[in-house]
Amino acid sequence: MTVPRVADNLPPSLRRGVTRRVLAAGLLAATFSLAACGSGDSGTKATGPADQLRLAVSSDLPTLDPSTVYQYEGNQVLTAVYEGLLSYSPDSTEAIVPQLASKYDVSKDGLTYTFTLRDDVTFTGGRTMTSKDVQASFERLADKKVASQMSYMVMGVAKYATPDDHTFVVTLAAPSSSFLSLVASPFGPKIIDSDVLTKNAADSATTYLKDHTAGTGPYELTSMTKGQGYELTSRADYWGGKPGFAKVSVKVIGDAATQLLQLQGGDLDIVTGQPVATLDQFAKNSGYKVAEYPTLQKSMLHLKVTGNLADVKLREALRAAIDRDAFTKQIFGTHAAVSTQMYPVKNVPAGTAKDDWTTDPTALTTLAAGKTLTLGYVSGHARDKQASEALQAKWAAAGAKVELVAVQGSDIYGLSSNLASAPDMIYETAYPDSTHPDTWSRLFWYSDTAKGNGALNYLVGGTKEADAAIDAGAAATDQATIDADYAKAGDLVHAQASYITLADMNDSFIMRSDLTGGGHWLPAPLTLDLRTLKRAGN
Amino acid sequence: MGLLKQIASRVASMLGVLVVLTFAVYFIQRQLPSDPARVLAGRTASPEALAAAREQLGLDKPFLLEYFHYLGRLLHGDLGISVTSRNEVSSDIGTYLPATLELVVVAGVLALIGGLILGVIGARDGWLAGAVRFVSVAGASAPTFLVAILLLLVFYRDLGWLPAGGRGDALAASEPTGLRLIDNLVHLDGAALADTVNHLVLPALVLALSPAMAIGRVLRSSLRATMATDFVRSASAKGGSWPAVVWRHGLRNALGPALSIAGVQVSVMLGGSVIIEMLFSWPGLGNYLSDAIANSDLSAIAGVVIVLGFAYVLITFVVDTLQILIDPRLREPV
Numbered sequence: 001m002t003v004p005r006v007a008d009n010l011p012p013s014l015r016r017g018v019t020r021r022v023l024a025a026g027l028l029a030a031t032f033s034l035a036a037c038g039s040g041d042s043g044t045k046a047t048g049p050a051d052q053l054r055l056a057v058s059s060d061l062p063t064l065d066p067s068t069v070y071q072y073e074g075n076q077v078l079t080a081v082y083e084g085l086l087s088y089s090p091d092s093t094e095a096i097v098p099q100l101a102s103k104y105d106v107s108k109d110g111l112t113y114t115f116t117l118r119d120d121v122t123f124t125g126g127r128t129m130t131s132k133d134v135q136a137s138f139e140r141l142a143d144k145k146v147a148s149q150m151s152y153m154v155m156g157v158a159k160y161a162t163p164d165d166h167t168f169v170v171t172l173a174a175p176s177s178s179f180l181s182l183v184a185s186p187f188g189p190k191i192i193d194s195d196v197l198t199k200n201a202a203d204s205a206t207t208y209l210k211d212h213t214a215g216t217g218p219y220e221l222t223s224m225t226k227g228q229g230y231e232l233t234s235r236a237d238y239w240g241g242k243p244g245f246a247k248v249s250v251k252v253i254g255d256a257a258t259q260l261l262q263l264q265g266g267d268l269d270i271v272t273g274q275p276v277a278t279l280d281q282f283a284k285n286s287g288y289k290v291a292e293y294p295t296l297q298k299s300m301l302h303l304k305v306t307g308n309l310a311d312v313k314l315r316e317a318l319r320a321a322i323d324r325d326a327f328t329k330q331i332f333g334t335h336a337a338v339s340t341q342m343y344p345v346k347n348v349p350a351g352t353a354k355d356d357w358t359t360d361p362t363a364l365t366t367l368a369a370g371k372t373l374t375l376g377y378v379s380g381h382a383r384d385k386q387a388s389e390a391l392q393a394k395w396a397a398a399g400a401k402v403e404l405v406a407v408q409g410s411d412i413y414g415l416s417s418n419l420a421s422a423p424d425m426i427y428e429t430a431y432p433d434s435t436h437p438d439t440w441s442r443l444f445w446y447s448d449t450a451k452g453n454g455a456l457n458y459l460v461g462g463t464k465e466a467d468a469a470i471d472a473g474a475a476a477t478d479q480a481t482i483d484a485d486y487a488k489a490g491d492l493v494h495a496q497a498s499y500i501t502l503a504d505m506n507d508s509f510i511m512r513s514d515l516t517g518g519g520h521w522l523p524a525p526l527t528l529d530l531r532t533l534k535r536a537g538n
Numbered sequence: 539m540g541l542l543k544q545i546a547s548r549v550a551s552m553l554g555v556l557v558v559l560t561f562a563v564y565f566i567q568r569q570l571p572s573d574p575a576r577v578l579a580g581r582t583a584s585p586e587a588l589a590a591a592r593e594q595l596g597l598d599k600p601f602l603l604e605y606f607h608y609l610g611r612l613l614h615g616d617l618g619i620s621v622t623s624r625n626e627v628s629s630d631i632g633t634y635l636p637a638t639l640e641l642v643v644v645a646g647v648l649a650l651i652g653g654l655i656l657g658v659i660g661a662r663d664g665w666l667a668g669a670v671r672f673v674s675v676a677g678a679s680a681p682t683f684l685v686a687i688l689l690l691l692v693f694y695r696d697l698g699w700l701p702a703g704g705r706g707d708a709l710a711a712s713e714p715t716g717l718r719l720i721d722n723l724v725h726l727d728g729a730a731l732a733d734t735v736n737h738l739v740l741p742a743l744v745l746a747l748s749p750a751m752a753i754g755r756v757l758r759s760s761l762r763a764t765m766a767t768d769f770v771r772s773a774s775a776k777g778g779s780w781p782a783v784v785w786r787h788g789l790r791n792a793l794g795p796a797l798s799i800a801g802v803q804v805s806v807m808l809g810g811s812v813i814i815e816m817l818f819s820w821p822g823l824g825n826y827l828s829d830a831i832a833n834s835d836l837s838a839i840a841g842v843v844i845v846l847g848f849a850y851v852l853i854t855f856v857v858d859t860l861q862i863l864i865d866p867r868l869r870e871p872v
Contacts, residue, residue: 059829060821062623147624210625226633227821228704253703253819254828257687262702265695380832408834 050535051246053515054268055528056253060227065209066190067141067148075186075527077230077250081124082190082215085115085134085168086183090519090529092293094346094435096184100129100191100216101168110175110477111158113183117166120239123193124213124220131162136194138170145204150433153182154189175475177482181436186524188434191216218243218531228252244517244534263288263510270511272526275383276333282510291509292335293520296344296435299328299336299387299503301375302426302444302459305496309424314367315497318425321361321398322391328503331387335508339501342490346522347437349483353490355501361398368400376415376423379406387502388427415458416449426458429505434523437486441470445493461498541869545859552851559847560612563840564605568597594619617844618837622830627841630826635845636716637705638811638822644719644738645745645811646804652750657757657796658784661765670754678751682810686744686817693740700740703819706733741818745810749803757796764792794865801857805850 048054057073066082069075086104089095098104101115121129138160142151156176161169172179182188192205193214200208213221218240219232229251234243251268253259260278262268274282283290303315324338342353373395377388385406392402405423407415415422432439446454447462454462466489473485493499507525511518514536519529575591592598599607611618617627660670694702706718707730715721719738722731761784764770770787778786815824823842830838862869 059832060825062620063625068624206624225705225821227637227825228819251704251819252821252825254816254825255819258690258703258817258819261690261695265698265702267702411834 048266048269049247050537052249053245053247053270053530053533053535054249054251055270056251056259056262056268056272057526058252058254058256058259058273060252061230063210064213064221064224065146065206066192066215067137067143067146067150067209068206070149070187072524072526075524077221077232078190079186079217079521079524079527080219080232080248080530081213081217081221082192083217084183084185084188084190085117086180086188088184088186088435088521088523090521090532092295092520092522094522096180099184100134104180106180108477110177111172113170113172113179115168115170117168118239119166121216122237122239123195123216124235125193126237127193127195129191129193129216130165131168132165133194134168134191135160135162136197137191138189140192140197140204141189143204146206150187150189153185153187153433175477177474177476178434178436178438181434181439185434185439186521186527219248240531243531245530248530260510263512269515270509270528272507272509274508274510276331276335279335279508279510280333287513288510289513289515291511291518291520293507293509294345294522295431295505295507295525296347296440296523297429297431297505297507297525298339298344298501299331299429299505300339300427301391301500301502302428302457302461303498303500304419304422304424304459305461305498306419307424308371308373311367312497313363316357317361317363317367318373318395318400319497319500320357320359321364321395321400322500322502323359323394324502327387327390327394330390331383332503332505336503336505339504342494342499342501343437343440343486344432344435345504346435347432347440348486348490352483352487353494355490355494361394364395365399368395368398371401373400373402373425374405374423375402376405376407376412376426378412378428379408384427384429391427412458413455416454416460419460422459430456431523431525437482437490438470438474441466441486441489441493442474445489445499446470459498461493461496463492463496466492466496541862544862544869548855548858552855555851556848557609559851560609560844561605563843563847564608565601567836567840568601568604612844617841620830620835620838620841622833622835622838627837630838631823631841631845634821634823634826637820638808638815638824640717640719641738641741641745641814641820641822642804642807642811643717645742645749645807646800648742648746649749649753649803649807650800652746653753653757653796653800656750656754657761657792658789660754660758661761661784661788662780671758674751674754674758677747678755680747682744682748682813683817685747686740686814689740689744690817701737703741703817704737705821706730706737741814741820744818745807745814748810749800749807752803753796753800756799757792760792760795761788764788767791794861797857797861797864801853805853808846808849 055076057076059073061069061071061074061077063069064077066078069078083099085099085101086096087099089097100118100121102118103116105114106112115134117129117131117134123129123133138154138157140146141148141154156172156174156179158171158173161171163169192209196208196214197205211224216239218234218238220235221230222233223231229249232248232250234246251262253262256274259268259271260274263271279290282288303309303318305315309315328336328338339355341348342355375388375392377384385404388404392404395402407423407426412426415426430444432443442453443456444454445462446457446467447460447464448454448467449457449460469485469489469492473482473489476482476485507520509518509528515533516536517532517534519532521527521529575588575597589598615628617631619625620627620630623630656670656674660667660674690702693700713721714724718734719731722734765784765788770783773783773787774780811822812824812827814820815822816828823845827839827842829835830842
């Protein structure tokens, strides 16, 4: 997955880096910085009603259907309205915690998952949730009429069972070590009122759920204007207690600079997706604070293993010429950490699947002599371009000629099928759907793309041996084996130098200083957990 | 050629332009390496699912055959399916078009009024005319983006007089037309009307700025030329005041070129609204198009381009026809 507000309907992993709109913000950062400097703290205007929270998203939700929205920012609305059986801990760690399920058990063979459901959960409208609702929601994810991009999460399910109203049993066709992480994923199955699904069965409720909600979350939708915003109201009968705000307004504001203006003007409480300079500027203003959370977003390079880059020594030399400390500081400031592993943070145990090297540009001079390499980045992503230019400059200093190529949005999907015309390297920032290493390695590294794996393996890196390790990790049932298999896959890909990881990026929110308690799920970029967020004194 | 025949000829020409436009849009859409089927089916789609998505989007057939199918669907108002919203593109456009129409119409009216004022004042000699000319040149050269930010800083952030964006209260009536000014009037909702006007002021002003300058410049030149003609000078010599002569004799004869440029400018505003809508969070076609481009949502892009292209051709046709009706000199001899 990827970054701020790009292609709403692209898989999250394809929404890299900063969006086109951040370019505008970048252009204006100096203006606002000057204004903010000039006014000191006076740029902070009074907040709105104490019991109301105002947020901005940079692009509209294509629909409110929780089975089809595959968009980061959409989760800011959907996770407030819908819930899953499990979720990630709000402290932005890899811990999976119960949500609508009070507990779960996994059979020793890794095939049967038994979820015990809470008995105090109601849907908007007051009906009590039962296991039938859960089964209907899981089944809907695989419904062809729904055509959910997240259907892969339940494709391995052999059958469901509901022995009683509060027990839901999933039996897999084969062990899948990533299953629980997908159930907990912010993009995973969300529970929908099955009455709504039954009443709208003709089209699997796809029309109804586009602009209505039927979830169990702390908020319900009270009004919406397409392209403009959503009004959420807290539910009195929410099982988890009263949330911190009676109302939440989510405004669609495409331009990052306009978001900042509204923050300064007192019409917004929180903005995100802002350039580094803006974050640093607001961090100095006592009226605001910049909340930072770790994420699974990684800044990285894909490298061909054919053509110009067929020689692994050249790929290693390109890698060795990169000073990651300087790169990270230059592009992300203090809002990212230097990458140390082939996987996003917390995917595999620390110290495994390492992506380390000693910076030494000397070898590149000889190996790249006489060659012109190409580095692609996704067009319209200002920060991706900036990062690519920084890499180009570093390689040029070492004597390698590298030309930049802007790649259009979804064109990147087609690169693997026409590899000869693809750039030698691709820079991107990307996220997986969950903290499980399978959701990363299977998408980016799997070299056998014939069965739908390796969908984001744009330049067809990876090896058969790494594929086998990934498959072994997926099928394993004990954690030590799982960790070892995925670490092995990471080591093999590192040795191939077909992927170079650069930085682990943070989520950064600029918020009014009177807001406290914001929770964040590690795999949910650009999204705050509204269950815990409060205004001081409210 | 009779008047009706002349108009019929323009209609035929308009239709020809539209066919060429649809062909160009479809050709470009098919030549791009983007794969909307992958966007629709998702990153983990099986080859079968991908093939089904390709078929659903009509990407599996020969180009010309599919183009004629596309044209046939267009004639029935079917613009295809948006891979982003999964709605019919025509339905999405129906949702977003009223906001854009309202913005462009209000901005168009402001541009006409502003252009008229600037043109008339600028046509007279004196320091005021000089100042107007200066403002016209400066206004036309100022990047829309910066003007928008400047106005937002002043009128929203510093003075707090106007809202920064959006279209107003989400709960306000947006039926029967989707044009809130009209809907608020229909429902006799004064508060909502005031709110709508408040939200319209800044984006409409910014959108109107450049066209107003262009109309003003053309009108000024045309008016100065008209005011120098013998019949106008005769009218002045009979004792008519400058404003009276301008009103009675000058404007009527000078309006032709201004009307022509106004038509072009209103059409240009449709395209210019993309940036304005983004800056002011205006929930219209511009924002929809902006998101569609980011998502490589080719059906949506093509749909918006065709609608805007149709509007452009239609406005041009209306302006041409009006000019023929107003100015008999433009009619071709029978």
